[in-house]
Amino acid sequence: MRLRALLDTDALGLRLLGGQDELDRAVRGVMTTDLRDPSRYLSGGELVLTGLAWRRGAADSEPFVRLLAGAGVAALAAGEAELGPIPDDLVVACARHRLPLFAVNESVAFATITEHVVRQVSGERAGDLAAVVDRHRRMMTSGPAGGGPDVVLDLLGSDLDLRAWVLSPVGRLVAGPRLAEAELPAGVRAALAGEHLAAVRTGRRGPYRATVGPTTYSLFPVRGGGRGTAGARDVRETVLSEWLLAVEADAGDWPAERLDLLEGVTQLIAVERDRRDAARTVRRRLAREVLELVQTGAAPAEIAARLRVAAPVLLPGLGAAPHWQVVVARVEWDAWDDAKGGPASSSAEDGGGRRTDGLEGGPVAQALLEEILVDPLSSGPEPSDRIAVAHTGDEAVALVPLPAVSSGQDGSGHDGSGTGLLADAILAAVRDPLSAGLDGDGRLTLGVSAAVHSAEGLRGALEEARHARRVAAARPGRVCAAGHQELASHVLLLPFVPDDVRRAFTARLLDPLRDYDRRHRAELIPTLEAFLDSDGSWTRCAARLHLHVNTLRYRVGRIEQLTGRDLSRLEDKLDFFLALRMS
Template sequence: MKLRSLLTMPDLGLRAVTGEDGLDREIRWVVTTDLLDPGRYLSGGELVLSGLVWWSRPADSEVFAGALARSGVSGLAAWDVERGRIPDDLVAACRRHRIPLFQVPEDVAFATITEQIVRRLSTARAADLGAVLDRHRRLVAGAGLDPVLELVGRDLGMRCWVLTPTGRLVAGPHPPAADPAALARAYLAAPRLPHRVSPDISILSVAEETTSRVADWFIACEGDWTEWPAERRALTDELAAIVALERARLDDRLSAEGRLSQELIRTVAARDHEILPHLKLTGLDLDAPFTAVAATARADLRPGELRTVLAEILPDHSRLGLLGDEAIALVPTPDDLAASLRDALSALAPGLTGLAVGVSKPAAARELRGIVEEARYARRLAAARTDPVCVVGHDELATHMLLLASVPDDVRRMFKERLLDPLHTYDEVHKADLILTLETFLQHSGSWTRCAEQLHLHVNSVRYRIQRIEELTGRDLSRLEDRVDFFLALRLR
């Protein structure tokens, strides 16, 4: 299938922005990415779909386009829902790197694009074209995966099940032919897929080439896959493609609820907006206690995949969002989540090479910023440890962080502003680095010499800056009480 074919698919409404001379390139597969540099996950020939979540400044476009060009992708289809446009710098970067760029209409979901392209790619190699198209039509009509698996069982005499890496049954006849938890363990630990679990069961991946195993779904089928004829293997490949479409359709990141959750997380982290109006829009109970969870993973698990893993193991009605490579969740529960998360992640450990998770104490809605800060601090503590998968609960945190997290937002903000705003203002006008000097001075326990060495200044220059800090704030940095106040204010930034 050539890129040019995209322009003839009226349901997609794609428009070529630049790169018309490359429209004869072949599309091998479709990949959706939110990464600034997705190169390690691309192998060439892909049509890349991006919502431009990675874009924060014009220089990012060159990094992104350069990574696509080096990977040999066929083209890029993009749209920024929040900004309502494709940045001009991305258009220019794609033109420089000769990457065909398509604009995606705002009302067309990436899952729809993936579905239609994969359908065309699949039909080209399907052994039974009529049956495959019928399965696609049933899926598009909203029937879900159960009717598709019923067709496979009836046509091939082979029962199949779709499961998640936690062992949750997504679709298929009840009960499964084997223990779901055991199938999940075998899936995560298998050296390669397909994999024969027993003479009676084989497991295969859904999207192994594009998705980390721990964030994917998998299919369990009756029989030994090594004995299947070519036609049956082709149809199980088609089944995997259909399951991948259903998984993309159920991804809530582009849904209204998913966007509201993302906006809520950004608002909580921003500190300069009211939280309660956003919380009401999400439909969460304002009287319920919330627990915050923060997590980061190593580079082999992308942020979107990390979010998928958290969504799988957290209770229903949790609200998730991404802040860069960190996933944040707000969970309406009075319970301590740390223990249950440790158990869930222990089961997923064969598919994880590095994961750091922080969990706050439960708190009321008005304390969301405090518990998110507490969870992020706990996550940093977990990341500093050597365990491949580490969960740190609020009970392991330093006492001053617990104190800060329990103070109401308006009090915390007023405390920080009274101490630091005069210094920020002076720094902006005079480029004096008073904030940096103060932070370094406290880090070195008030040592003039070590502070001067760290800042590459003369000791007299440090003394002058500290004197100016004291004059602007009315505080005395020789007093322990004032040093503690400044230390806490700096931690609240």
């Protein structure tokens, strides 16, 4: 706003004492001070309010005004409540330094002036920022990205003093202020994502109000042009894949202009989301091609060749021969009768016995996996570039590359059963927000395979992940996950367990020992067989193998180290026994 506008507002009680020719100066803020030297707290363009407590004599006015003029303030307003009329020495000093001077009537509080100026300046800045947002959006839709959402979020902070963050549906930080003090804790992000998903399911129009601890946030949905609700038959088709803009403010009493501005910001973020989805098209296609080869029983050499061709896209920076894990996800919905306000009485049933109403869960599960499998400590869309997810019908399948583990002291190079993604860790990160989005009539189930170190193991890993997902589906809860560790030997004895799952279990347990035997001729497999046949008796086994007991103990210790198992436990003995019999 301009200084001239201050004089046009009678409620402010301002009287101009000097600086008639400077009234077109812009006011960018307000500062109230009685410091003798407030220059360190000034950045230029302020209207400085003072009660003159700094003035002890006529000689104090000149240095005070000189400091204000040097800092580039817009004007000085002195109150008459404490000392009466403004002293002439202050008027003279302001005239010498061409600093406009106002007298503030004793009946007017400084807070009244401050509130008026801040409100007017905020409105002006909002208009300027709206123009920036619109220009930025045009840049992003017509050419290379102009900096992404971070640029506009920084503008919201600097020009409107609004802290804002872009979050994924599972609460991952996509973008936010760059200042360290503006970091949003993971627990708060998850709570806001859950509040947003629950609000979207109600059909209310955003922004949504959410309170986490002592802080109130306003949540604005980010609906992309390529994935928005316009083409969706049901909100459930998009609710679990939308980003949100969380603003640390209560937008309930905002004017329409500011709400329109934030809507423009969400549209800009949606452009970035659509751009990122377009960039994922190639990875999704490659994942689908690999998945089709695996499912149709193609030769491992053919699968390996396809992976080598896809390596530059699927494995940027990782090399050509990583370990792999497979994650399978399924999103299922109960049919819903709007007239009855509850589940429909008749509808098709899926393979798991849940009713569905024709909603295709594959695309939703695909988008969810692409968010869930990003490192939770990372931010921005880029870390997800290594996640390749395909979908078929209601199922989504992710191929997750893991960096090849360097050889350990034993030289085996095996990653072991503890490497890679764990179902429990995935579940802990997403359970709360996604349960809110599933809202009593939907389920997400996940299955995680063990890591495999060749294309030959991918088919077994896929079946293992699918079977683990079925184990998760048998549990109560809206969001459930199970990993390969839960496919214990007693489960493998069940008649409906696929042969590929049994083979994957056997390979995971015995391949480290076979590889070690090939490298070192250590005879760990024969030692294991003899140890089990001897019922775990050290003396009988040593005699049978013609070994010293200490040598036998060394070999058994190596077996336990390579497999992560304990041969003193009955469960581990049983697993080894079955693996040897099925191999």
